[in-house]
Amino acid sequence: MKTVFLTGAAGFIGSHTAEKLLSLGYAVIGVDNFDGLLYDPSIKRKNIVLLKNKNFTFYEIDIADKAELDKVFKRHKFDFVVHLAARAGVLPSLKFPQLYAEANITGTINVLEACKDAGIKRVVFASSSSVYGSNKKLPFSEEDRTDTQISPYAATKKAGESICHSYSHIYGMSIACLRFFTVYGPRGRPDMVIYKFTKNIFEGKPITVFGEGTKRDYTYIADIVDGVIAAMEKNKGYNIYNLGNSDTVEMTKLLSLMEKYIGKKAIIRKAPLPTGDVPATYADIAKAKKILGFNPKTKIETGLKNFVDWYKKEFNEDI
Template identity: 45%
Template sequence: MVNTNEKNNILVTGSAGFIGFFLSKKLLEAGHSVTGIDNLNDYYDVNLKIDRLKILYKFDSFKFIKGDISDKGDLQKVFKKGQPEIVINLAAQAGVRYSLEKPDAYIQSNIIGFHNIIEACKDYTVKHLIYASSSSVYGANKKVPFEETDFVDHPVSLYAATKKSNELIAHTYSHLYDIPISGLRFFTVYGPMGRPDMAYFSFTNKLSNGEPIKIFNNGDFDNDLYRDFTYIDDIVEGIVKLIPNPPTEKVKHEVYNIGNNNPVKLMKFITALEAALSNKLGKEVQFEKHFEPMQPGDVPATYASTDKLYSAVGFKPTTPIEEGLQNFIDWYVDYYKSI
């Protein structure tokens, strides 16, 4: 076990990303030294990534390296120079639908990049590697809530397939080289300074631009899509609590769900977003809604069992969707000075 009071030298990949930024900030506030690496790609607005980094630069114990984990030589130099004790790999090409358009980006970052990370962890003997998996590995699983023991060999998107591959590679390396590794299956993470490609963010952008929103549920309210929305602070808290608790079994690899364990129907989520906007703006707000067929790669439901994570670290997410969306809207209006 890693000492919970020990101040560690931690490498966070994807540190300019949504989860990577908030995690790095939390670790720095706790007194750890953090080296962040990010390629600052243009999958979404780079200015948002730069603004996140500006906040991290205020900490003396933060060092940033612009680099790509798919470049094995450069990554090895980062490990050799920094000698990280804890590695948290959040760098990845995200997005289910985008994987239909740019599959090469997913192989490069999520497969080659992940392999480079785990090779470096083997070569430099880290205390604990934590990496981002995804709820998308459950595919069209109809058994709910999703449990870590469920069969996950039928992904329905390339993105999901890369994340399942990460879990298999991690298990193999842990078995062969005795590396303590934990994977986290994230369930629809949202919050302030989040990813503009996510529904709650893109819907708000549409409203700001006077455009209708597209809802990919066929307009079927009785059989609506539902998601386990997980607020960013809960995600970060779960990771922080997991850091000093690496797996100790013979094969030191474990995978955990980290979700809200309280799925919300898409239309209820939209209503909560409208309410948050109305609260912030002091007037009633409603989206103009256009209903579309479900998209390839989307799944009808995500619903996390959080029992395993709770058993390991005594934590489960608790932030209700109304509170989390209000925090997002408050930030959005102040940040963009619009709507």
């Protein structure tokens, strides 16, 4: 049985990844610090309870604490490392840049150092579409320059990619940096648009639409998890891959689908696009398709319906 060390295991993408890995017959050693800055950590604790399985072991540690991380690496042997832990979210990073640097840069260096010391050669790193920053050309391609991040969060993800490159170069590790595009689905993050809007529409509260409405390449969680595992199993050398649905969705379309599935009209307030946020994202996924066989199957219509159905069940919302 192969063993995966998974950081951020209690988070949205991490808990789904752990679930899928376990179902595929991998053993998973997960870590997370149940950070509470972005959203309620009780959601993360609940995710860990859902992961109860004889092949799942969990440690509550902070990856920025090298000594704690090293203890886990001493206790277990790993075949793969999937590093998803990070402080996520663009806007809070403007307020707390040091905290973002600590988790996302120091934390990533600690994970890679531990991999180097343990001789682990297969690593996946969660990057972000936000590294494209103020790039205007759509769709975003891995070949595009990424020199203009517009938030500290995005800058930490770009730094993470560079650190991964240096470790791959020096120590011969195969590292896949995955640029995720707006991931959504059941157990999604409460700070993200799909969750926030769904909640407010159910509760009859206004929602805030920025600018003319941002366009996002919303990517369903099951497709992302398939991409993460394909990268873990198939990537060779240092590579960056876009993992997106490759279908950018207008805000008007997103809202009309939400209203349809929820059965209620949204109360819309307008506000200017906040500093740090980008107006549009759209992934060119030719590289991930070709090398990883990445093939996102979930259209926004299906994925959003699944999310709203999950939300209704989770919060007993029936209209």
